[in-house]
Amino acid sequence: MEWIRNNLITPLVEQLFPAAVHTHAVFTIETVFKIAVIIVPVLFTVAYLTYAERKVIGFIQGRIGPNRVGFFGFSFWGLGQPIADAFKLMFKEIIVPSGANKALFIAAPILSLAPSLAAWAVIPFGDTLVLADINAGLLYVLALTSLAVYGVIIAGWASNSKYAFLGAMRSVAQIVSYEIAMGFALVGVLVASGSLNLGDIVAAQNGSMVHWFWLPLLPLAVIYFISGVVETNRAPFDVAEGESEIVAGFHVDYGGMAFSVFFMAEYANMIIIAILISVMFFGGWLSPFQGILPDSVFDVPMIGTLLGEGIHWLLVKTSFFLFMFLWIRATFPRYRYDQIMRLGWKIFIPITIVWLIVVAVMVVTNMPWWFD
Amino acid sequence: MIEQTVFYIFSALLLLSAGLMITVRNPVFAALFLILSFFSTSAIWLLLEAEFLAITLVVVYVGAVMILFMFVVMMLDINLSALREGFARYLPIGGMVAISMALSMVLVINAGEFGLASDTVQRHGADYSNTKELGVALYTHYLYPFEIAGAILLVAIIAAITLTMRGPRSSKAQKPGEQVLVKSTDRLRIIKMKSEGADSEPEKDPLAESKLAQSEDITVKKESL
Numbered sequence: 367m368e369w370i371r372n373n374l375i376t377p378l379v380e381q382l383f384p385a386a387v388h389t390h391a392v393f394t395i396e397t398v399f400k401i402a403v404i405i406v407p408v409l410f411t412v413a414y415l416t417y418a419e420r421k422v423i424g425f426i427q428g429r430i431g432p433n434r435v436g437f438f439g440f441s442f443w444g445l446g447q448p449i450a451d452a453f454k455l456m457f458k459e460i461i462v463p464s465g466a467n468k469a470l471f472i473a474a475p476i477l478s479l480a481p482s483l484a485a486w487a488v489i490p491f492g493d494t495l496v497l498a499d500i501n502a503g504l505l506y507v508l509a510l511t512s513l514a515v516y517g518v519i520i521a522g523w524a525s526n527s528k529y530a531f532l533g534a535m536r537s538v539a540q541i542v543s544y545e546i547a548m549g550f551a552l553v554g555v556l557v558a559s560g561s562l563n564l565g566d567i568v569a570a571q572n573g574s575m576v577h578w579f580w581l582p583l584l585p586l587a588v589i590y591f592i593s594g595v596v597e598t599n600r601a602p603f604d605v606a607e608g609e610s611e612i613v614a615g616f617h618v619d620y621g622g623m624a625f626s627v628f629f630m631a632e633y634a635n636m637i638i639i640a641i642l643i644s645v646m647f648f649g650g651w652l653s654p655f656q657g658i659l660p661d662s663v664f665d666v667p668m669i670g671t672l673l674g675e676g677i678h679w680l681l682v683k684t685s686f687f688l689f690m691f692l693w694i695r696a697t698f699p700r701y702r703y704d705q706i707m708r709l710g711w712k713i714f715i716p717i718t719i720v721w722l723i724v725v726a727v728m729v730v731t732n733m734p735w736w737f738d
Numbered sequence: 739m740i741e742q743t744v745f746y747i748f749s750a751l752l753l754l755s756a757g758l759m760i761t762v763r764n765p766v767f768a769a770l771f772l773i774l775s776f777f778s779t780s781a782i783w784l785l786l787e788a789e790f791l792a793i794t795l796v797v798v799y800v801g802a803v804m805i806l807f808m809f810v811v812m813m814l815d816i817n818l819s820a821l822r823e824g825f826a827r828y829l830p831i832g833g834m835v836a837i838s839m840a841l842s843m844v845l846v847i848n849a850g851e852f853g854l855a856s857d858t859v860q861r862h863g864a865d866y867s868n869t870k871e872l873g874v875a876l877y878t879h880y881l882y883p884f885e886i887a888g889a890i891l892l893v894a895i896i897a898a899i900t901l902t903m904r905g906p907r908s909s910k911a912q913k914p915g916e917q918v919l920v921k922s923t924d925r926l927r928i929i930k931m932k933s934e935g936a937d938s939e940p941e942k943d944p945l946a947e948s949k950l951a952q953s954e955d956i957t958v959k960k961e962s963l
Contacts, residue, residue: 390740470770501867505793512801516773519805523766523812535809542805549797562869708914 371396400497404486412633413448419692420447426696458622463526466619470524475620475627478517481510482634489641490565491677492651503564504552507642511548511597514635515541518599518606518616521628525619533615536703537599537606543710544593550718551590554583555646557725558736568650573735574657578649582728582736585721587647589714591687594639596706598632601695605703640687644680651680745785752778765811773804787862790869 371392379391417432421444424431432444462468488503490496500506515538522534556562558579559570571578580587596603607615617628644650653675655663664674672678701709729737752775759771776799783792876884 500789502789502793502869505790505797505869509793509796509801512797515801515805519808519812520770523808531812538805538809542802545801562867704912705914 370399375399397497401487404497405483408483408486408634408637409630411637412630413452415633415637415688416451416629417445417448418688419695422689422692423696426693452626455626456623460620460622460624463619465526467524467526470520471619472624474517474521474524475624475631476517477520478514479627479631479634481513482631482638485510485638488564489638490568490645490650491680493565493675495677496565499563499565502562504556504562504567504646507564507638508549508552511635511638512541512545514597514631517628517631521620522616525616527619529612529614529618530616532612533606533608533618536608537616540599540603540606540706540710541597543707544596544714547589547710547714547718548593548597550715550722551583551586551593552646554586554718554722554725555579557722557729558583560729564645564650567646568652571649571652572656575649575654577657577736578647578652579736580647582733583647583721583725585717586725587643589718590647591639591643591690593710593714594636594643595691595694596710598635598639598691600632600636600691602698602700603706604700605706608700636688636691637684640691641680641684643687644683648683649679650683651675651677653679741785745782748778748781748785751775752782765814766808769804769808769811772807773800776800776804788868790872 375392375395379388379395383391421431432447434441435444435446435450436442437446460472462471485507487498488496488500488506490499518537518541519534522530522532522537525531555567559567561567561570599606605611607617612618617625620628653664653673655673656675659673664670732738755771755774755778759768759775762768762771776795780792780795780800783789783795
């Protein structure tokens with residue numbers, strides 16, 4: 367980063383801008399560059415997550431999955447499929463229904479994608495690798511995940527269609543219900559780590575695999591993950607787009623790129639949930655071998671870097687939870703609506719409240735291993 | 739310089755969206771403009787480095803309260819012309835109330851009342867946590883008012899739930915606790931019956947007759963729980 371700032375950005379700024387605004391300009395361009403470094407891989411991952419989903423579910427169901435579209439005449443196990451899908455969707459016409467509210471109809475997909483991309487600002491990828499190291503990072507994440515619902519509700523209303531509206535209503539009710547359990551799970555993390563800063567939360571889990579918060583906060587970690595599946599409207603909680611009843615739910619009237627932005631938002635939200643679970647309950651960038659192998663192993667060139675802490679462990683953990691999303695989708699039948707509501711209000715919220723008290727007692731009594 | 743520009747942009751946005759919220763015709767747009775004004779307020783608080791209040795405003799009002807508002811507004815069929823009737827007639831009284839409210843707010847909520855004359859305001863360092871300061875203030879100095887406010891809110895929640903309960907429940911609902919304990923014998927009863935065909939229709943061909951005699955009719959009765 368230093369090198370890029372000194373050798374690329376600063377000379378460019380000195381050429382283009384008056385001297386008075388140099389520092390501002392350097393800062394702005396540097397930040398935009400950092401944002402691009404985060405967002406481009408995220409969008410790439412979104413594209414290939416759809417490929418992974420089709421391959422994984424195909425494997426589980428004894429099918430092959432996409433295996434035709436490749437590059438330069440070779441099929442490469444169908445790796446070109448997401449690119450082909452993206453091009454197809456980009457060149458399709460966006461049809462706005464005649465009774466729809468045009469401005470809101472177009473704004474809805476943007477409103478659903480923007481919060482899930484904005485949440486990446488506070489995700490710590492390493493000790494110093496974070497775009498915005500803010501004190502209230504956890505709150506910021508909670509605020510942004512609660513905003514994603516506006517895309518759905520506005521899409522449902524602006525489409526002026528009964529199916530879309532029913533889908534939006536279902537989705538909103540279930541997201542609002544599970545947000546409470548999700549918020550309580552985050553409060554548990556806050557109590558355990560004593561900080562709202564995501565970097566400090568990871569630092570508080572330092573030690574070994576059993577020091578990570580998944581063990582003292584096990585019920586909260588499980589509840590957070592299941593609530594995450596609900597919040598992203600994924601199977602088995604995808605009644606918002608239950609195709610057997612309401613065709614495709616809130617995005618039934620969308621086509622082309624407008625639809626694919628909803629699609630991207632869903633997958634970007636999945637990645638955000640998976641990475642947040644890794645950061646808050648599974649030690650983020652910390653290595654699982656820490657505390658098991660002697661410290662001298664981590665000083666060995668190559669192998670030490672690979673086994674020691676680093677962004678690669680965060681990516682491995684995130685990939686595992688993303689695989690869980692796909693696994694769950696291929697395994698469980700869809701929940702009925704009243705069962706979803708019952709699970710959220712009557713089971714998850716009481717469990718989180720009880721476990722908050724347990725965590726508070728553990729912290730106050732300085733329970734060894736985690737809070738001493 | 740930049741901070742001031744950002745402040746004026748968000749203040750203008752706040753005033754504009756607040757004004758549009760009460761003048762726009764469509765109630766859904768009114769709710770959306772209210773959300774925009776919450777966002778602008780939150781941005782101004784962020785400029786004040788009050789990050790906890792700013793984000794809590796978004797979480798509570800935008801993320802929860804306004805969603806329920808939208809829910810209701812979208813499902814209602816509001817007759818706008820009836821609402822707009824008598825606007826001119828009530829304007830003088832309404833205007834007087836608005837002006838007096840604005841005046842009293844200016845008198846009570848101003849910088850002097852909070853000891854914030856411009857020379858005493860100081861900027862804190864990056865490690866200063868607004869959230870922590872608020873927590874310390876709420877749980878030490880203002881502990882009793884805070885707890886009492888919480889208790890009042892709890893009473894309001896319970897009261898709201900009680901208002902919706904009207905007599906014993908007449909609708910049918912599932913009891914999952916009972917459902918999981920159910921055995922197959924509770925739902926199905928297998929009854930063995932004598933075959934009716936063999937006695938009543940003796941003049942059929944012998945092959946079919948012998949088959950009928952061998953098989954036992956099994957009737958499955960379903961009992962609804």
